Amino acid sequence: MNNQTKSQFVAVASITSELSAVMVVAKEISLAAANAKAIAFRAGDKAKGFQPITDFINELAKETIDLVTDINVYALLLYRLTVNEYRRTGAYNRFEIATKLAEGALYGASMQAPLENARARMQDCQRQFKRDVAHLLSQLEAVMHHARAARVIAANSRIEASQAGEYLQSLQAVAESVDKAAHTIHDNVQRCRVALSIYRSN
Amino acid sequence: MKMTKIYEGSHQWIMFGRDQNKPANIIDSNQYVVRTTNRCLLMDPGGSELFAPMMAAVLHHAPVEQITDLFASHQDPDVISSLGLWDQALTNAKLHAPAIWEGFLRHFGCDSIEYVPIPDHGGSIKLDSLELELIPAHYLHSSGNFHVYDPQAKILMSGDVGAALEPIDSPVFVDDFDSHIDKMRYFHQRWMPSNQAKRAWIERVRKLDIDILAPQHGRMFKGDDVKRFLDWFDGLQVGIAV
Numbered sequence: 428m429n430n431q432t433k434s435q436f437v438a439v440a441s442i443t444s445e446l447s448a449v450m451v452v453a454k455e456i457s458l459a460a461a462n463a464k465a466i467a468f469r470a471g472d473k474a475k476g477f478q479p480i481t482d483f484i485n486e487l488a489k490e491t492i493d494l495v496t497d498i499n500v501y502a503l504l505l506y507r508l509t510v511n512e513y514r515r516t517g518a519y520n521r522f523e524i525a526t527k528l529a530e531g532a533l534y535g536a537s538m539q540a541p542l543e544n545a546r547a548r549m550q551d552c553q554r555q556f557k558r559d560v561a562h563l564l565s566q567l568e569a570v571m572h573h574a575r576a577a578r579v580i581a582a583n584s585r586i587e588a589s590q591a592g593e594y595l596q597s598l599q600a601v602a603e604s605v606d607k608a609a610h611t612i613h614d615n616v617q618r619c620r621v622a623l624s625i626y627r628s629n
Numbered sequence: 630m631k632m633t634k635i636y637e638g639s640h641q642w643i644m645f646g647r648d649q650n651k652p653a654n655i656i657d658s659n660q661y662v663v664r665t666t667n668r669c670l671l672m673d674p675g676g677s678e679l680f681a682p683m684m685a686a687v688l689h690h691a692p693v694e695q696i697t698d699l700f701a702s703h704q705d706p707d708v709i710s711s712l713g714l715w716d717q718a719l720t721n722a723k724l725h726a727p728a729i730w731e732g733f734l735r736h737f738g739c740d741s742i743e744y745v746p747i748p749d750h751g752g753s754i755k756l757d758s759l760e761l762e763l764i765p766a767h768y769l770h771s772s773g774n775f776h777v778y779d780p781q782a783k784i785l786m787s788g789d790v791g792a793a794l795e796p797i798d799s800p801v802f803v804d805d806f807d808s809h810i811d812k813m814r815y816f817h818q819r820w821m822p823s824n825q826a827k828r829a830w831i832e833r834v835r836k837l838d839i840d841i842l843a844p845q846h847g848r849m850f851k852g853d854d855v856k857r858f859l860d861w862f863d864g865l866q867v868g869i870a871v
């Protein structure tokens with residue numbers, strides 16, 4: 428296995444592991460939202476501005492979870508494609524060697540067709556991989572977008588929390604945990620994108 | 630890759646092996662090919678390292694599209710780990726291999742090649758007008774294991790039975806049976822698990838008319854050496870690791 432193939436395997440495998448961390452954090456956000464909703468309900472009028480925010484946070488967490496679920500399915504497909512490409516490239520390389528070794532053999536020329544087919548199949552795989560990487564990158568971009576939105580909401584939550592009297596601390600803690608979670612998601616997804624981006628165009 | 634024609638009649642048997650370019654740390658193996666008018670059967674075609682030299686060697690005898698049949702005596706990597714590569718090279722081929730190994734062998738990649746499962750009691754392979762018999766050799770050494778007998782050429786391709794571990798430049802036929810014993814003893818004692826299976830196989834094989842016994846490693850046995858081998862094997866205790 429050459430280095431290019433190795434790092435491709437690693438890049439694709441790392442997506443799944445980064446995303447499983449994203450999933451955990453997204454579930455934390457969703458929990459924080461439920462928590463915040465309960466507090467806001469108890470706080471009544473003092474936390475009026477906070478109530479719609481909790482719904483929004485919850486929605487965002489759900490969307491992130493759905494998106495990551497989709498991406499995981501896609502990442503698995505990409506992994507299979509990588510395995511396929513590895514197999515096809517290996518076959519093509521060996522067919523090339525066989526063709527060279529068979530120079531001068533009575534039926535050496537009959538190797539041309541399998542060699543051409545193997546080349547075409549390998550190139551198909553490479554093209555498909557690039558297409559799929561581009562698609563995956565745009566899905567990851569959507570998750571990043573959600574994470575950025577969550578951070579803005581967290582900032583708003585902090586402001587709303589300051590009006591909530593004795594509930595200030597617990598609502599601020601909610602805002603804090605949403606912000607932290609969004610930060611983590613942002614970082615993890617960013618790492619996925621960096622790992623994948625080198626396969627987009629070269 | 631050295632090629633030795635071992636039978637020439639209405640069809641041919643060719644032995645391939647002694648590949649000087651193979652990596653030093655993998656076991657040397659013999660591959661056998663039966664060539665009929667329009668078809669070509671590869672028996673124990675070998676590990677993936679061997680694919681390119683083997684393919685190139687076969688192209689001296691048949692075009693790719695006439696390689697229609699593969700046979701795997703059992704599931705070992707030195708026998709058939711090249712399957713995934715043949716699978717991508719051949720468009721119209723069958724793999725004859727033990728039924729119990731199907732789910733395992735497919736790990737090597739077997740999408741375009743048709744897997745023809747050999748039931749435990751054996752079967753046959755038809756190539757043009759030639760019919761080869763698949764002789765059960767279970768537990769010698771694999772739990773699902775077959776040998777190929779050609780009643781016309783009187784050749785028994787015997788998989789790992791009769792195998793010897795030898796230098797890459799050794800001759801293809803046994804020339805002095807007694808001195809060959811040392812090269813076979815440990816292999817048979819350690820790799821073959823069952824005295825009972827061995828006895829059943831010897832009984833079955835003694836009834837066949839055999840000119841050449843052709844193992845997957847080491848040298849072939851010709852003429853009286855075939856009987857010498859069967860007698861020696863008959864008296865050998867196997868399964869020594871327990």
Ligand SMILES: [Fe+2]
Pocket residue numbers: 703705770789
């Ligand atoms: Fe074996």
Ligand SMILES: [Fe+2]
Pocket residue numbers: 705707708788789845846
């Ligand atoms: Fe073997």
